[in-house]
Amino acid sequence: MKSLLLRAAVPAASFVALICLQPAAHAQGCVAAHSPQPIISGLDPTNEASVAHSAGTNFLHGLTISTGYRVYNSYKHYIGTVYQVQRQINHNAVVNHVNLFEMDLNYQVTPRLSVIATIPALEATRHGQSSPLNVYRSGGIGDVTVGVQSWVWRPPTESHGNVAISAQLKLPTGINDAKGTTITKNGTAQTEPFDESIQPGDGTWGFSLGTEAYRELYWHTSAYFTGSWLFSPQDTTGVLTFRPAPGEGVVSATDQYLWRGGFSRPVTGVKPLRGLAFSIGGRMEGVPVRDAFGKSDGFRRPGYVISIEPGMMYEHGRWGLYASGPSAMERNRKTSVTDLENGTHGDAAFADYTVIAGLSRTF
Template identity: 35%
Template sequence: MINKIPLLFLFIILSASYLNAQGCVAIRHFSSCVGNSLENNVLNKGDIQLGMNYRYFKSFRHFRGTEEEPDRVTNNTEVINNSHSTDFFLTYGISQRLYTSITLPTVFNSRSSLYEHGRKERNTTFSRGLGDIRLGLGYWLFDLETHKNGNLAIGMGFKLPTGNYNASDIFYNVGPNDGPQTRPVDQSIQPGDGGFGFTMDFQLYQKIANGLFSYASGFYLLNPRETNGIRTFRETLSPLLENEAIMAVPDQYSIRTGISYSITPTLSSSIGARFDCVPVRDLIGGNNGFRRPGSVLSIDPGIGYNKSNFSFNLNIPFAVRRERPQSITDIQTENSTGSSRHGDAAFADYVINFGVSYRIISNKVKISPELLNDFKSSNSN
């Protein structure tokens, strides 16, 4: 059984977009359209890989640029997001080198804040349900039988706007006569973003020695739609936020690299780094509307267990650098008023990623057992 290496892609550029895997910068959970691991994508013709990946984080540390604002926690004014997301996926081997995948994401999110409730008392809003379904196709560039020590796969896919991007809840002290009012929840906990998206991704591995592999992977999500028409009500907080009255549909990207080592025939470990992002500007389309750009660089340790057709893995990346750059609104406001402006965002300290999968073996042509055994040493989520 092959261990898990999350599927991500460095599409074309690393400085344009920010998928923050750790905080309200991360507009919502997202992973590549063609599965989440080497294991899921190295298949015999006719094989089926079924599985789920669970992810949790709590964001509460506020940053402006790369500087933390610890007084937000001290003064109890921090915004706290708790995010639970689960991806259910199915990958099918069309041939030994060509595979296709579908991912059905679900989310349960909560958001506690003061400023969204008239700054008078802390209250919590919630969102839950189906996220944006993803479909993808991937291809290994080299024959898996003759290139057992290293290979490169490229993939592409698309994201359907199946998730609710107008999830609403009750906000207090903001309605008529300072009463409660039903409004869309914050962009960071919306189950969907309201746009059709397109991804390109890659994943590669290279055997270094017996039981030791290096890996790299990445994806870039293109969201051509500029805004989704959902009101944020941020313009009610300040006239300077008029440009943020409607939610944007931003790009996202993530990249990852590291090494993995086989401890035993069934147990493996990995250590690496990952960079997750949501951008200030998109590659395609306009940049109006509200978004929180930001990035997180994390150290990413993991452990995996493989037995028969089952695979389990756990990764807990922890942040070593967090940044919330100036948004388009920050830049426009600073240029028009001559006064410095730089918004903030909340980030998490770590993310918990847990995955489990099961392979249904076909009776068609098989990949050699030696190749599958080699992959047992390569693990990551």
């Protein structure tokens, strides 16, 4: 499968998906990115030669199809970087279980230029720690992205290194107002949208810019870096939250970001393990307090997760299998714009770790 990382941009709806209670997040909890987010790009860039194939007369030649999966449970609440252990003790934590799916398409137009697209989907549940039977369930297609990616230098390069730049348009295809029935404090039933942390998308237009780079160093070891920023110029999504705090009555349309970097090395000298590579690196993903463009009104749970991310990839012929397991080292639920205006600081629920896996096929 064309060097699973050189050839395809493998975004994941992650994005960084947000998951929480009051103010929580979704990358590894309520503050993460739904989509798009590179999941494994750059894991093993040493198999560069396969990227040199260009599209031929066969319509499918040059096409890579990847499927990705990401799962996590967010339940540890934080205000800033302080763990709110009392939420566990008092049994009033909110628990989100999220399954993120995606299909990525990468069509190699030339050895340098590719057309890329990502179709994400989400299935999630949300419930209180003390009420596991009162579960809210949500699911559906997220916000589809389409765009292009180009390598700066025509692969393969003599230096065994390269840099790619990508740009994608985010379409408002995602469900952002899935509803359920809740019981208010006075005991009456009320139908309202689920918390935004378990909505499949935000239903707004946006665009993302991304990059990935790699360079072989010594002893077959390579350094890699990937980064992406999803821009959401629209101020709010228009979906009501029914929150009483001033300014928090509607959901904010948020930017999302993901940075990854580290080292990878293929297994050498052991013929049965040819095609296997391992990586270790760092990962940071989250939602900013203020967007790069436009206003940042409405309710949001800004913050970030910094994780250590071990990973592996196995290639055999045109098939590729990859997996990684980011483990949270630092969680930070930052003060939102409405928090600053109201003199408060909301909390957010984060996961301890995430499991990421995917399968790819090049034609």
